[in-house]
Amino acid sequence: xxxxxxxxxxxxxxxxxxxxxxxxKGILDDIxxxxxxxxLEYAAxxxxxxxxxxxxxxEIEAAIAQVPEKLKADIRFAHDNVRRxxxxxxxxxxxxxxxxxxxxxxxxxxIPVDAAxxxxxxxxxxxxxxxxxxxxxxxxxxxxxxxxxxxxRPGVGVAPAIVYAAHICGxxxxxxxxxxxxxxxxxxxxxxxPKANILVGPGNQFVAEAKRILFGRVGIDMIAGPTDxxxxxxKTADAHIVATDLVSQAEHGYNSPVWLVTDDRALAEKVLxxxxxLIDDLPETNRENAFAAWRDYAEVIVCEDxxxxxxxxxxxxxxxxxxxxxxxxxxxxxxxxxxxxxxxEETTVSYGDKASGTNHVLPTSGAAxxxxxxxxxxxxxxxxxxxxxxxxxxxxxxxTARISRLEGMEGHARAADVRLxxxxxxENFDLSANG
Numbered sequence: 418x419x420x421x422x423x424x425x426x427x428x429x430x431x432x433x434x435x436x437x438x439x440x441x442k443g444i445l446d447d448i449x450x451x452x453x454x455x456x457l458e459y460a461a462x463x464x465x466x467x468x469x470x471x472x473x474x475x476e477i478e479a480a481i482a483q484v485p486e487k488l489k490a491d492i493r494f495a496h497d498n499v500r501r502x503x504x505x506x507x508x509x510x511x512x513x514x515x516x517x518x519x520x521x522x523x524x525x526x527x528i529p530v531d532a533a534x535x536x537x538x539x540x541x542x543x544x545x546x547x548x549x550x551x552x553x554x555x556x557x558x559x560x561x562x563x564x565x566x567x568x569x570r571p572g573v574g575v576a577p578a579i580v581y582a583a584h585i586c587g588x589x590x591x592x593x594x595x596x597x598x599x600x601x602x603x604x605x606x607x608x609x610x611p612k613a614n615i616l617v618g619p620g621n622q623f624v625a626e627a628k629r630i631l632f633g634r635v636g637i638d639m640i641a642g643p644t645d646x647x648x649x650x651x652k653t654a655d656a657h658i659v660a661t662d663l664v665s666q667a668e669h670g671y672n673s674p675v676w677l678v679t680d681d682r683a684l685a686e687k688v689l690x691x692x693x694x695l696i697d698d699l700p701e702t703n704r705e706n707a708f709a710a711w712r713d714y715a716e717v718i719v720c721e722d723x724x725x726x727x728x729x730x731x732x733x734x735x736x737x738x739x740x741x742x743x744x745x746x747x748x749x750x751x752x753x754x755x756x757x758x759x760x761x762e763e764t765t766v767s768y769g770d771k772a773s774g775t776n777h778v779l780p781t782s783g784a785a786x787x788x789x790x791x792x793x794x795x796x797x798x799x800x801x802x803x804x805x806x807x808x809x810x811x812x813x814x815x816x817t818a819r820i821s822r823l824e825g826m827e828g829h830a831r832a833a834d835v836r837l838x839x840x841x842x843x844e845n846f847d848l849s850a851n852g
Contacts, residue, residue: 420729423685424717426674441597441626448601456607459598466569471608472580472591480580491772492582496549498774500586503557503793510797520809527797529559530636534603534613536620537567537583539576539595541670541702544619546771548582550778550791551618556587558796562611563588564603568595596620600627604635617791619644619778638791642782644669646766647676647735647755649726651742654679655762656687659741662765663688663715664695664707666737671709676733677717678726685717727751734786736779737766756785807840815846822850 448455461467469476484492514524535551538544548565555563565583567575575593583591590610594602600620606612615636616628628637646666650659663675679685692715696707720726723742730738731754738755740748745760752758756779757769770777778791805813814833821829830848837846 419721420725421682421719422716423682423689423719424715426714426716428672428713429674437622437626438630441623442630444597445601445627445630448598448607449605452605453607456594456598456602459596460594463598464569464593464595465571466574466593468569468574468593470593470602471610472575472593476574477580477584477591480575480577481584483577484581488578489581492545492549492578493585495546495772496553496582496586498772499549499553499776500557502774502776503554506793507557507797510794510799517803518805518809518812520806521803521813522805523801523803526800526802528800529561529796530614530798531560532562532611532613532615533558533560533564533796534600534616534635535563535565535583535588536600536603536616536618536624537565537579538618538620538624539567539570539579540621543576543579545576545578545582546777547618548579548588549586550776552583552586552588554776554791554793555617555796558793560796562590564590564592564610564613566592566594566599566603568599569593597623597627600624600631604631615796617778617795636795638778638795639780639784639788641778641780643672643674644737645674645676645735645781646737646739647678647730647733648739649730649742649748650677650679650681650684650740651723651726652681652684653743654681654684654741656684657691658762659684660688660691660695662739662767664692664699664711665765665767667696667707667710667715668699668703669706669710671706672714673706673710674714674716675710676715676735678720678729679718680720680722680726682719685719689717723747730754731786734780734783736781736785737769739766754786756780756790810836811841815848818846818848819850822848 444459510527512526514522517523533555537548552563552565565588567579569575580591592602602608603613613635617638619641625641629640648659648662667673667675677688692711696704699707720729734754736756739759741762757775759766769775776791780788780790814837818830818833
């Protein structure tokens, strides 16, 4: 099938990826060796903030007092939706057991990690919603300690609304530290914090690289690149809403790809005409980000039919996927690669980003082809166990001994042999590798 690109991206999300690995690794090594003092040095350099790193209860209350009541109500509304959705997700994880052989039982148990580190961006935009998304899911999972870490602003500290959101969602400690040094503080257990078992939350390229380097020492939600969004639209779609939704996601950053995939050329051309005006109408910083993202990363693709539209979308594996087309059930049943799906004009990525309940920490740069986004499950370890009577272990022991010898692992075989000899004295067993 042929696809017509009415607009083709000149760059990809990795085109301008800086060589930050060595810089980030150097900072992490410095902080690991130098501890609290070295982390504070980097905080003074990059955050340009010299206030309390770990917020006291009094400082938290003072920040909360600055948050307007209407905003507090909105944060509580969003928190309640995210919490209830996370609780429903958790209910899908159940402890189970089954009888392998009569008397030989194996099982599964879900155990939350002990300590979670939640990174909340606070640079260009104050990501209140990221505090809600990360802290709430960790709390519902049952993590025993949750640290929320957010970059402070010079002379101000962490944005009061972020402090309020992290506090009501269940953060045990709030750390006023950004970037690599904040990630390092949570990982290495600085400032009296427990060492994090998992790091979650979005961040810039330095935060993403720090998580990449630290992965293995700690768990992470995912390695995230620039946010991306794709809209599938047919002739029934409202061009103005499609264009507005594209621009709303392009404002994330200069390198945030947005894509329109449609089988209606007239709709595509209308959207192309509308987007520049919608971008021009944004505030300055948002306008600059959206303009660059649209110019360099956006694509508008015309496909032959809806089957090819769905195939095209799955190839892109977008972080956010919106469908504004007929027969929404068909799309729900057909699409397979996305971080989060928004079906119909009546919902939008912005809803999921802020308040509807699904999580906005999602796979980017095609990672939706192999993983989903942040959920309560990310904080859970699925472990297994087994128990057996002596009689029930007989067949398992025989098979284990023979398989082990065939593999050349004599020590494994003998661990089975000694049990057979103890539990079934006088009985002869053929435990050789050869039949």
